[in-house]
Amino acid sequence: MQALMDHHQEDLDAAYRRVTADVPLRRPASSDEIAAVCQFLVGAEASIVTGAGRTVLVTGAAGGIGQAIVEGFARGGAQVLAVDLDSPALRRLVDAQRALGHDVRGETLDLADPVAINTLLAKLERLDVLVHNAAYFPLTTFAEIDPALLQRTLAVAAACWLPPR
Structure with a gap:
């Protein structure tokens, strides 16, 4: 072996x-x-x-790297929950994957909202793989960033570390 x-x-x-x-x-x-x-x-x-038989949650799923990750796991036989803030792009991704016969569903979610995260996690019967691909970073200088933008950036980055409540 x-x-x-x-x-x-x-x-x-x-x-x-x-x-x-x-x-x-x-x-x-x-x-x-x-x-x-x-x-x-x-x-x-x-x-x-590949994720065959696994339940996979991908954040930042609606474009670029996140979309590629969703497509790969779906093609490999995983049940994929794609999460993104961009509802129209997420819908296009989910529709395209379902048209190929893949088990993909989408959830529009703001990862800066811990209540929304916990609500989503409570709906899951099982989670085998978490790909925390989402990111938020304003294109600004350090001197120009305001506390609200910094807080949002940190909240999205830390979303995968929040324990369900």
Whole structure:
């Protein structure tokens, strides 16, 4: 069994190197490059993390990296709950995934609202994987940021650490 696992790991490592070969080391990766890596991580070649039979919650799910993560887990057989603040984009994602026969549902949610988070978590029968991809950061200088913006930024970042109440 260990030999089989080692062989699978070698295959996984080689495939990952193929996917990441074009990502430069001296500059930040573009969102497309990051999405390609995320697609790999939840794709068929990386079957150990496909999520088959798992319940997966993805925050920041309606675009870019979050969308790629949702698509990958859905394709891998997971039941996915996609969460985002952008209701129209979330609806498009969910509709597209359901049209492909995937088990994806969406929930519009403000992660800065702990009551909304706890309400959502109370509805879940099971949660195997949490991908906290959501982020909020105003494009402003440190000197210009006001306390409300800073509080919102920190609340969204900390959302996955809030225990259900």
